Amino acid sequence: xxxxxxxEFRKVITTKATGNHREHNHHKGLAMSLKFSHLLPNTxxxxxxxxxxxxxxxxxxxQDLSTFRVGMTAADIPLTTGNPDQGFxxxxxxxxxxxxxxxxxxxxxxxxxxxxIPGLATEWSVDPDDKTKWTFKLRQGVxxxxxxxxxADAVVWNFDKVKDPDSPxxxxxxxxxxxxxxxxxxxxxxxxxxxxxxxxxxxxAFVPYQVSYWMxxxxxxxxxxxxxxxxxxxxxxxxxxKFVSMQPRKQVTMARNPDYWDPDxxxxxxxxxxxxTPEASSRTSALLSGQVDWIEAPSPDAIxxxxxxxxxxxxxxxxxxxxxxxxxxxxxxxxxxDVRKAANLCIDRQGIDQLLGGMSIPAEGHVTPDSPWFxxxxxxxxxxxxxxxxxxxxxxxxxxxxxHVKIAISTSGSGQMQPLxxxxxxxxxxxxxxxxxxxxxxxxxxxxxxxxQSAEAPDSVDKGINGIIISRSLMDPYSAFTRLFDSHxxxxxxxxxxxxxxxxxxxxxxxxxxxxxxxxxxxxxxELHEKVVDNAEWIWVTHDVNPRALAPNLKGFVQAKNWFQxxxxxxxxx
Amino acid sequence: xxxxxxxxxxxxxxxxLGVTVICFLLVQLGPGDPINALxxxxxxxxxxxxxxxxxxxxxxxxxxxxxxxxxALTGDLGTxxxxxxxxxxxxxxxxxxxxMLAFGGxxxxxxxxxxxxxxxxxxxGTLSDRVVTGFAVTGVxxxxxxxxxxxxxxxxxxxxxxxxxxxxxxxxxxxxxxxxHIQHFVLPIFALSLIPTGIIARxxxxxxxxxxxxxxxxxxxxxxxxxxxxxxxxxxxxxxxxIAVMGLQMAELLGGSILIETVFVWPGTGQLLNNAxxxxxxxxxxxxxxxxxxxFVATNLVADILQALIDxxxxx
Numbered sequence: 082x083x084x085x086x087x088x089e090f091r092k093v094i095t096t097k098a099t100g101n102h103r104e105h106n107h108h109k110g111l112a113m114s115l116k117f118s119h120l121l122p123n124t125x126x127x128x129x130x131x132x133x134x135x136x137x138x139x140x141x142x143x144q145d146l147s148t149f150r151v152g153m154t155a156a157d158i159p160l161t162t163g164n165p166d167q168g169f170x171x172x173x174x175x176x177x178x179x180x181x182x183x184x185x186x187x188x189x190x191x192x193x194x195x196x197x198i199p200g201l202a203t204e205w206s207v208d209p210d211d212k213t214k215w216t217f218k219l220r221q222g223v224x225x226x227x228x229x230x231x232x233a234d235a236v237v238w239n240f241d242k243v244k245d246p247d248s249p250x251x252x253x254x255x256x257x258x259x260x261x262x263x264x265x266x267x268x269x270x271x272x273x274x275x276x277x278x279x280x281x282x283x284x285x286a287f288v289p290y291q292v293s294y295w296m297x298x299x300x301x302x303x304x305x306x307x308x309x310x311x312x313x314x315x316x317x318x319x320x321x322x323k324f325v326s327m328q329p330r331k332q333v334t335m336a337r338n339p340d341y342w343d344p345d346x347x348x349x350x351x352x353x354x355x356x357x358t359p360e361a362s363s364r365t366s367a368l369l370s371g372q373v374d375w376i377e378a379p380s381p382d383a384i385x386x387x388x389x390x391x392x393x394x395x396x397x398x399x400x401x402x403x404x405x406x407x408x409x410x411x412x413x414x415x416x417x418x419d420v421r422k423a424a425n426l427c428i429d430r431q432g433i434d435q436l437l438g439g440m441s442i443p444a445e446g447h448v449t450p451d452s453p454w455f456x457x458x459x460x461x462x463x464x465x466x467x468x469x470x471x472x473x474x475x476x477x478x479x480x481x482x483x484x485h486v487k488i489a490i491s492t493s494g495s496g497q498m499q500p501l502x503x504x505x506x507x508x509x510x511x512x513x514x515x516x517x518x519x520x521x522x523x524x525x526x527x528x529x530x531x532x533x534q535s536a537e538a539p540d541s542v543d544k545g546i547n548g549i550i551i552s553r554s555l556m557d558p559y560s561a562f563t564r565l566f567d568s569h570x571x572x573x574x575x576x577x578x579x580x581x582x583x584x585x586x587x588x589x590x591x592x593x594x595x596x597x598x599x600x601x602x603x604x605x606x607x608e609l610h611e612k613v614v615d616n617a618e619w620i621w622v623t624h625d626v627n628p629r630a631l632a633p634n635l636k637g638f639v640q641a642k643n644w645f646q647x648x649x650x651x652x653x654x655x
Numbered sequence: 656x657x658x659x660x661x662x663x664x665x666x667x668x669x670x671x672l673g674v675t676v677i678c679f680l681l682v683q684l685g686p687g688d689p690i691n692a693l694x695x696x697x698x699x700x701x702x703x704x705x706x707x708x709x710x711x712x713x714x715x716x717x718x719x720x721x722x723x724x725x726x727a728l729t730g731d732l733g734t735x736x737x738x739x740x741x742x743x744x745x746x747x748x749x750x751x752x753x754x755m756l757a758f759g760g761x762x763x764x765x766x767x768x769x770x771x772x773x774x775x776x777x778x779x780g781t782l783s784d785r786v787v788t789g790f791a792v793t794g795v796x797x798x799x800x801x802x803x804x805x806x807x808x809x810x811x812x813x814x815x816x817x818x819x820x821x822x823x824x825x826x827x828x829x830x831x832x833x834x835x836h837i838q839h840f841v842l843p844i845f846a847l848s849l850i851p852t853g854i855i856a857r858x859x860x861x862x863x864x865x866x867x868x869x870x871x872x873x874x875x876x877x878x879x880x881x882x883x884x885x886x887x888x889x890x891x892x893x894x895x896x897x898i899a900v901m902g903l904q905m906a907e908l909l910g911g912s913i914l915i916e917t918v919f920v921w922p923g924t925g926q927l928l929n930n931a932x933x934x935x936x937x938x939x940x941x942x943x944x945x946x947x948x949x950x951f952v953a954t955n956l957v958a959d960i961l962q963a964l965i966d967x968x969x970x971x
Contacts, residue, residue, distance in 0.1 A: 156930040157738060160739075258695065261698040262697065310740075328922075329740060329922075330749075330922040357920075359930075360917050360920070362918070363807075366820065367920070369812040371815070526688075530686050531686070532696065533690075533696065559697075560697075573700040575697065
């Protein structure tokens with residue numbers, strides 16, 4: 082833990098914020114401007130110095146070590162009412178800051194894969210006789226930011242918020258966002274003030290993962306303000322940060338919740354400000370000019386410049402994947418395993434890593450090699466163009482008669498990394514292995530629309546699309562495997578766009594869903610992963626490492642192997 | 656004069672309607688819909704249908720358009736699909752931010768463009784003419800987002816003189832008349848005014864030099880009129896063309912610049928529109944485009960009326 086929890090440290094922050102720091106910055110600004118100004122004639126140089134002095138002092142006065150600022154990639158402030166929009170960035174910078182869920186992710190380590198830990202529930206278990214019934218024991222003494230107490234009634238109320246259209250607190254926006262993440266839960270019953278029973282449609286061991294995406298808003302605050310629109314302006318949860326103010330599309334400010342139930346996670350900083358900055362080069366400039374202290378996803382070509390300016394670049398593996406999901410509809414050339422294997426052997430993943438400035442983990446399978454679900458697949462995803470060509474030749478494809486494939490890809494989008502340069506790179510190597518790869522380039526929203534239907538839908542068939550590149554979160558077993566490889570999860574029932582259908586996968590997925598011992602569940606999933614890789618089910622390319630750039634004086638941040646991150650230990654030092 | 660104004664005002668109605676119909680159809684023609692931005696991919700069909708019904712997206716297109724138009728006529732532009740906030744509130748807060756930039760850009764480009772154009776026009780063929788023309792051509796040709804990025808690289812990242820983005824200092828929630836706030840306007844206004852300055856300078860130069868070539872100028876000079884007074888006559892004759900071009904430039908500036916607002920993370924109408932396009936946020940798109948079309952039409956109308964007032968030839 083950081084030294085920030087001690088009163089002494091806070092004293093240090095306060096002194097520096099009001100004293101030396103201002104002067105320090107002042108000199109730094111002047112020094113930099115002088116460095117540039119020796120290119121100028123004398124008079125201009127004097128004028129420049131005076132101007133620099135007046136301007137930098139203003140910038141410096143505005144700086145304050147008790148508040149750190151984050152440049153997000155989102156274009157707007159995520160929804161503040163509970164379950165956030167803006168994908169996982171919304172969870173990272175809003176949902177998990179103002180709110181808690183019953184079960185949370187351990188984000189304290191950069192080394193081990195993050196696992197589920199108790200959140201607003203201290204323990205949970207499934208009824209051994211009826212595995213559709215779970216008991217969750219709730220944490221006692223937890224208070225919402227408005228002062229009301231968190232109890233079993235609040236959990237039931239929050240269930241109705243997203244599942245019961247007849248309840249006064251039903252919120253269609255949160256329902257759309259949350260209900261899809263807790264699909265198997267059919268009822269929540271209060272047992273006593275600090276115990277709830279969660280009922281599922283079928284036995285489902287993934288319930289703890291599902292409830293980790295379900296945020297608890299304050300019923301008392303909702304009663305007080307009357308509706309969700311007003312609640313959005315004065316949100317109240319139990320999270321480590323309290324809402325202070327928000328200007329749509331400009332910024333949101335949050336302050337430390339000194340009474341947070343987990344004393345280890347009381348924020349080290351007084352305040353944090355989150356600023357929507359969708360343009361990568363603007364984020365980089367904002368960090369370099371000292372307007373923000375932390376930026377999400379700097380573009381790979383800006384990283385040398387950021388490092389040169391003394392910024393910290395932090396990366397880590399996390400459950401993300403960038404791959405081609407091939408169509409397995411009737412008549413698709415990808416139905417031949419050798420073709421899929423050939424494609425996998427003809428992707429220069431190290432080359433992609435270089436293209437990304439080292440900001441990637443070359444794929445060795447569907448999940449990252451450090452995942453508990455990786456297992457020991459026998460098919461190695463190397464770059465073996467000769468082997469690939471001979472596999473293709475066995476099926477009659479040659480340089481003169483290559484296999485034509487058409488892959489849908491977006492120009493940008495959440496988790497898509499640098500989609501077009503990466504695509505061109507893999508296209509160039511695949512085309513040397515008797516493939517003739519064509520891109521169907523579209524905008525992100527259009528690609529999402531395409532992915533909401535299967536490979537057999539007219540949108541794909543009419544354009545001859547037989548592959549799709551859409552980055553995936555592999556946070557939990559459902560996201561990583563079920564929705565992608567279960568034959569029942571063809572859109573709109575899941576994300577199995579390519580219509581993969583393998584009874585072995587279905588059997589293992591059912592077994593994992595019904596295995597309530599986490600270690601045994603991991604074992605089943607690694608067996609599944611081995612099969613998926615050995616069957617070359619997808620053409621895997623890379624995993625992102627979620628680069629972030631932090632100001633030199635921003636301390637305490639530990640980048641967990643997760644889409645979510647903990648901002649509570651973060652603080653600025655002189 | 657009155658009937659001229661009335662006629663022009665009436666023209667705005669079919670223009671505004673046409674703009675909204677075209678915008679509505681264009682958005683529908685493209686693939687994708689707001690559901691993709693609203694719901695996670697795991698959302699079931701039932702949930703998608705429910706949300707579509709909630710926002711009226713399940714109705715036929717003509718019905719959707721008619722409903723929107725009906726509300727818009729009563730001043731209700733609806734609520735944003737993406738944020739749930741009122742469209743009018745979103746547009747007017749964004750418009751306020753854009754106007755602050757636009758007026759700054761107008762001031763700079765009108766003053767600089769007029770001055771440079773007049774100097775160049777009245778000294779045709781001299782060095783100052785060539786310098787101004789060179790500057791004007793550069794201003795028109797250089798992409799302003801590129802200039803914006805270069806300005807940020809020099810003045811924000813390199814010299815630390817000016818902020819790289821945003822509308823105000825840390826923690827600021829509104830606008831105040833102090834350097835801490837004003838410094839945020841310097842780079843965006845400079846970048847924004849470059850193109851209009853170039854265009855205005857070029858047009859003014861053209862029309863001033865053309866007027867100087869006319870017979871009446873020769874007559875005035877032959878009468879022995881001092882050169883300064885000759886210029887007043889020339890200016891009066893040339894200003895009609897200048898007003899027309901300034902009117903167009905003003906309308907352009909008021910519409911906001913998606914690129915400049917994106918580079919400087921400026922929460923104006925350009926950025927609002929940009930987000931709305933990616934989110935397929937139809938109410939925001941429709942509302943913003945309607946308001947911007949009305950501003951465009953109104954600005955041109957004012958410019959035309961001014962022209963008519965100054966130049967009797969147009970009234971005829």
